[in-house]
Amino acid sequence: xxxxxxxxxxxxxxxxxxxxxxxxxxxxxxxxxxxxxxxxxxxxxxxxxxxxxxxxxxxxxxxxxxxxxxxxxxxxxxxxxxxxxxxxxxxxxxxxxxxxxxxxxxxxxxxxxxxxxxxxxxxxxxxxxxxxxxxxxxxxxxxxxxxxxxxxxxxxxxxxxxxxxxxxxxxxxxxxxxxxxxxxxxxxxxxxxxxxxxxxxxxxxxxxxxxxxxxxxxxxxxxxxxxxxxxxxxxxxxxxxxxxxxxxxxxxxxxxxxxxxxxxxxxxxxxxxxxxxxxxxxxxxxxxxxxxxxxxxxxxxxxxxxxxxxxxxxxxxxxxxxxxxxxxxxxxxxxxxxxxxxx
Amino acid sequence: xxxxxxxxxxxxxxxxxxxxxxxxxxxxxxxxxxxxxxxxxxxxxxxxxxxxxxxxxxxxxxxxxxxxxxxxxxxxxxxxxxxxxxxxxxxxxxxxxxxxxxxxxxxxxxxxxxxxxxxxxxxxxxxxxxxxxxxxxxxxxxxxxxxxxxxxxxxxxxxxxxxxxxxxxxxxxxxxxxxxxxxxxxxxxxxxxxxxxxxxxxxxxxxxxxxxxxxxxxxxxxxxxxxxxxxxxxxxxxxxxxxxxxxxxxxxxxxxxxxxxxxxxxxxxxxxxxxxxxxxxxxxxxxxxxxxxxxxxxxxxxxxxxxxxxxxxxxxxxxxxxxxxxxxxxxxxxxxxxxxxxx
Numbered sequence: 001x002x003x004x005x006x007x008x009x010x011x012x013x014x015x016x017x018x019x020x021x022x023x024x025x026x027x028x029x030x031x032x033x034x035x036x037x038x039x040x041x042x043x044x045x046x047x048x049x050x051x052x053x054x055x056x057x058x059x060x061x062x063x064x065x066x067x068x069x070x071x072x073x074x075x076x077x078x079x080x081x082x083x084x085x086x087x088x089x090x091x092x093x094x095x096x097x098x099x100x101x102x103x104x105x106x107x108x109x110x111x112x113x114x115x116x117x118x119x120x121x122x123x124x125x126x127x128x129x130x131x132x133x134x135x136x137x138x139x140x141x142x143x144x145x146x147x148x149x150x151x152x153x154x155x156x157x158x159x160x161x162x163x164x165x166x167x168x169x170x171x172x173x174x175x176x177x178x179x180x181x182x183x184x185x186x187x188x189x190x191x192x193x194x195x196x197x198x199x200x201x202x203x204x205x206x207x208x209x210x211x212x213x214x215x216x217x218x219x220x221x222x223x224x225x226x227x228x229x230x231x232x233x234x235x236x237x238x239x240x241x242x243x244x245x246x247x248x249x250x251x252x253x254x255x256x257x258x259x260x261x262x263x264x265x266x267x268x269x270x271x272x273x274x275x276x277x278x279x280x281x282x283x284x285x286x287x288x289x290x291x292x293x294x295x296x297x298x299x300x301x302x303x304x305x306x307x308x309x310x311x312x313x314x315x316x317x318x319x320x321x322x323x324x325x326x327x328x329x330x331x332x333x334x335x336x337x338x339x340x341x342x343x
Numbered sequence: 344x345x346x347x348x349x350x351x352x353x354x355x356x357x358x359x360x361x362x363x364x365x366x367x368x369x370x371x372x373x374x375x376x377x378x379x380x381x382x383x384x385x386x387x388x389x390x391x392x393x394x395x396x397x398x399x400x401x402x403x404x405x406x407x408x409x410x411x412x413x414x415x416x417x418x419x420x421x422x423x424x425x426x427x428x429x430x431x432x433x434x435x436x437x438x439x440x441x442x443x444x445x446x447x448x449x450x451x452x453x454x455x456x457x458x459x460x461x462x463x464x465x466x467x468x469x470x471x472x473x474x475x476x477x478x479x480x481x482x483x484x485x486x487x488x489x490x491x492x493x494x495x496x497x498x499x500x501x502x503x504x505x506x507x508x509x510x511x512x513x514x515x516x517x518x519x520x521x522x523x524x525x526x527x528x529x530x531x532x533x534x535x536x537x538x539x540x541x542x543x544x545x546x547x548x549x550x551x552x553x554x555x556x557x558x559x560x561x562x563x564x565x566x567x568x569x570x571x572x573x574x575x576x577x578x579x580x581x582x583x584x585x586x587x588x589x590x591x592x593x594x595x596x597x598x599x600x601x602x603x604x605x606x607x608x609x610x611x612x613x614x615x616x617x618x619x620x621x622x623x624x625x626x627x628x629x630x631x632x633x634x635x636x637x638x639x640x641x642x643x644x645x646x647x648x649x650x651x652x653x654x655x656x657x658x659x660x661x662x663x664x665x666x667x668x669x670x671x672x673x674x675x676x677x678x679x680x681x682x683x684x685x686x
Contacts, residue, residue: 024644187634187642189532189556195635195643203647211649213532213634214558215590219626219655222592247558249565250597257596283562291530291556292538294637299530300538301367304546306554312562 013066024200042087049160054097058122070111091234092272130162132267135325140170147228151184154245155197156232166232166265183209190290240316240333241278252318265323278313356409367543385430392503393577397440401465413454434577435615473505475610478668483513490571494527497588498540499575509575509608526552533633583659583676584621595661608666621656
């Protein structure tokens with residue numbers, strides 16, 4: 001990987017977020033010193049991508065705490081946890097990471113080391129994610145070697161996670177090994193994470209890619225130019241249903257029609273066995289202005305209604321396999337997921 | 344219909360095109376006095392929509408000719424015809440209308456009335472289109488009455504055609520009759536004809552509508568909010584395959600998955616029995632900058648490749664019915680189309 005800007009860093013007791021809203025035109029960071037800034041950074045998509053949100057929240061619980069004594073840290077720790085979880089509802093990693101920090105706070109009985117223990121837990125979450133992405137790269141590599149003409153949606157790369165990303169990890173690994181890959185990148189309306197982030201990081205890392213509008217995927221597939229689709233996810237239910245960026249289910253249906261394999265790549269931290277099926281996943285509905293504007297410029301008539309669901313749920317029946325850090329999961333997912341989560 | 348600006352007009356021996364690139368923010372017209380201006384107006388999408396392009400080209404052949412004598416008009420008439428046909432390859436109406444004008448020029452042996460005869464032919468093409476749209480409205484009305492929750496793509500309305508449009512004609516007719524319709528409008532990347540034009544004209548005519556990004560259609564369908572999809576087309580082949588704005592095939596595949604009827608609405612001038620199947624339709628590939636920009640603003644990293652096919656071909660097997668001015672055509676289309684074209 002070329003020198004990529006990191007989406008989340010803990011530096012001098014401050015949470016440093018790469019402002020992904022400004023990419024690719026500008027590489028700017030936002031410094032968060034208050035819990036409200038962390039909340040806003042997650043809510044307003046300064047940081048996005050399920051694992052990155054979890055890591056940001058874990059560190060984010062600690063802003064402003066490094067010179068507090070343990071009693072002060074404990075005083076509102078639960079409140080801070082609940083507050084950050086409420087920033088976005090769909091990605092499970094956010095609640096998962098925050099609850100790990102909550103458990104750590106409860107477990108720690110040595111007041112003098114509370115801050116250090118919490119920081120270590122956040123660093124562990126971050127490091128485990130790095131390790132998981134590497135494992136996903138290895139598990140997915142043979143699939144990319146067999147299907148080097150890919151299509152992806154949104155951004156499940158370095159910017160969404162750590163280093164290699166999830167969906168992009170096997171692609172980067174294959175590229176590093178000299179496999180001639182090509183990636184069609186869905187621009188991913190309304191917030192254009194594909195155009196702004198995925199195209200940016202693939203291009204920066206010399207991975208051959210072509211940007212398309214989301215509605216071009218069917219035509220490109222009909223030309224025989226896509227061997228496999230690979231996407232990330234924000235939450236995978238116990239039955240394998242996967243919530244991911246709006247437009248993902250659309251691709252899965254196209255893959256079924258064109259007999260193209262459709263893979264989801266996630267760390268186990270994105271699998272939520274408490275969620276029985278996709279019906280139980282809350283889909284965040286964002287402000288309609290995201291659809292009616294681009295960068296503040298109106299594209300639709302004043303007064304017209306619009307909708308902006310941020311995610312959709314791909315039914316497990318449309319998913320060929322789930323690439324995880326603990327191996328490739330195949331249907332029936334209720335069994336394969338239960339088995340791997342018992343570990 | 345409320346007082347809508349007309350997409351094409353012949354006024355004072357000048358072709359007047361509503362500049363659809365400026366909508367919905369500004370209602371401006373472009374005056375074409377030279378054949379090159381007509382070509383550019385078609386090529387650069389000042390005027391768009393298969394029937395409107397045909398009408399614009401028919402009038403466009405006459406710009407600068409009103410004070411020429413017949414010999415001068417005839418001198419380069421064939422060249423002018425070929426030149427305008429070359430402006431865009433996919434919509435058959437362009438070639439169809441131009442070739443009607445070419446036939447008219449050949450048929451006319453009275454030199455003193457050549458210009459008047461040609462103008463009358465162009466006016467006939469325009470008037471026949473108005474009549475066809477009205478017939479499409481009547482043929483499609485029962486379908487909209489039975490399926491009042493609709494979704495459409497691109498713009499096949501008043502701006503694309505004459506008065507009522509094609510895909511929007513049955514919707515306007517139902518609305519006029521008091522049917523409570525609701526239309527989800529795909530924004531239609533890259534050039535946003537849905538957001539800029541369809542939302543504009545539906546909203547202006549008080550038809551209840553909601554704008555969505557193209558990739559949201561599957562999610563909206565999974566919510567049970569779409570009874571029927573209706574789109575226009577730029578060319579329908581003899582077997583029923585239909586070329587239309589990029590993203591249309593995507594919707595047809597979703598409709599098959601969700602068991603939602605998928606209709607194409609066209610005047611017979613859009614049916615081309617010389618084209619055996621969709622494989623024979625040339626798909627216009629437009630400049631990639633259209634995808635790398637959003638409403639004129641760059642959205643992708645400099646140097647990234649992009650594609651911009653302007654159309655896709657929906658296989659006839661995915662089309663529930665074709666609503667034409669000569670009635671509702673049903674499969675097998677090879678038979679129903681042959682029959683109506685002989686009609």
